[in-house]
Amino acid sequence: MSQLTTNDLKRFKNELTRFMMMYKFALDALETRIEILKEEFQLLHDYNPIEHTKYRLKSPESLLKKVYRKGCEFSFASVRTHIKDIAGLRVTCSFLSDIYRIQEMFEHQSDLKVLEIKDYIKNPKPNGYQSLHLLLEVPVYMSDRLEYVCVEVQVRTIAMDFWASLEHKIFYKYNQSVPEHLLAELKGAADSASALDRQMERLHLEIEEIKEKQSSDNQDELKRIIINNQQFALPPALLQLLDGREE
Template sequence: MMNPLQVDQFKKFKNEITRFMMVYKFALDAMETKIEILQEEFHFLHDYNPIENTKSRLKSPESIIKKLYRKGFDISFSSIKNNIKDIAGLRITCSFISDIYRISEMLRNQHDLKILEVKDYIKTPKPNGYQSLHMLIEIPIFMSDRQELVCIEVQIRTIAMDFWASLEHKIFYKYNQAVPPRLLQELKEAADSASLLDQQMERLHREIEEIKEEQMEDAEEELKRIIINDQQFSLPAALLALIDTGSVKVDVEGEVKVELPPAP
């Protein structure tokens, strides 16, 4: 049983570690809010949302201490903050590879975020086939008595990349990281297959976007023509120019009025 002094010391330590971890939790909350805003913006203003899903996690104090021991760092709050950069993690899942770079560019453009490091495992996959874009991002958090600059590791990947990484992690956990060479080879082949699928879906996505743009151009051209008794007429270019300037108006009764510019 602890004596009163030990109890008091334990309470102080518990409060300090709770306060330390809460800062990272608040940082994740702030980052998730930013992502939610982007999702809502795309939902209301665009016909396509590049963000499929988000998932956040905090490292446990036990995992943090183990990583400090493994890397040979001192055990202190300052040591943790300076040396462990993935205490707070956010994973963003997308449909297409181009979405990954689109989202990363959006995060770069937010003036209150500071990009500390980027590791592109898509352009340069890991030897085991792992692909993802990793960003270390510093975000300011305003506490009651101070401002904290908190580091978050953001991973952005496609659905196929995430599926492969999740299964690879489960297999390694099951084998306690002693995976037979034959399975390692199959995992690498599966990663290559996932990469080929991503590339194929990216190509299809790009071609469909091109078809949509062509259809929009055709629709615009159709608006510039009228058909009477199977005879087709193009609207006068001068009238189209007036429409572009807002000089042509249609009132509630359907009457067309043209406001001609003043004579020179």
């Protein structure tokens, strides 16, 4: 191998590494935001809307295959323009309302830009698939420049995730057309999962109303805050000051 070829290979390797690092750092940034959201909700509402998260970065091999499938030019600029799911984040929530709460959180972050929203909950796919898909543009501070990196975010409930995961396993590497009666059963299972989501959402809201009333009736609890597992009593002087402001 000539020296020139070796240098070219080294340069391409460095460029590819830097390219993939941008997407990895974008996922890191979103992970931090998700952790802050979880802790904030836990402290303020004694409730965490997020069951779990899963982060995924396409491998160079998978990325190359998608470039060939889409027929786009193989350059880093072209890949950034045409392939939007190099970095992916899946957020699994407890309840339906949590999904749109997560969406609002992203929309209210001034340095994030929502590029696209596909709501497969209000408009499910024909096979019954439900999820909220967001394309977010995330700022990434590299050593010598600021980059805006696209990340695909999928937000769904436990029931939606359960259905989607099993649907994928059932039809993994199945390249033939699916018989109509199986498609109907698959859609029926998705409808059942959706009905369960709506029922659990209703139960959740009713219980939250009861808990809110109990909390309001407990004045002692309202005079304490808990931060990082430490309990702090509100100073009497502060309570007197607040009482004076409300008169």
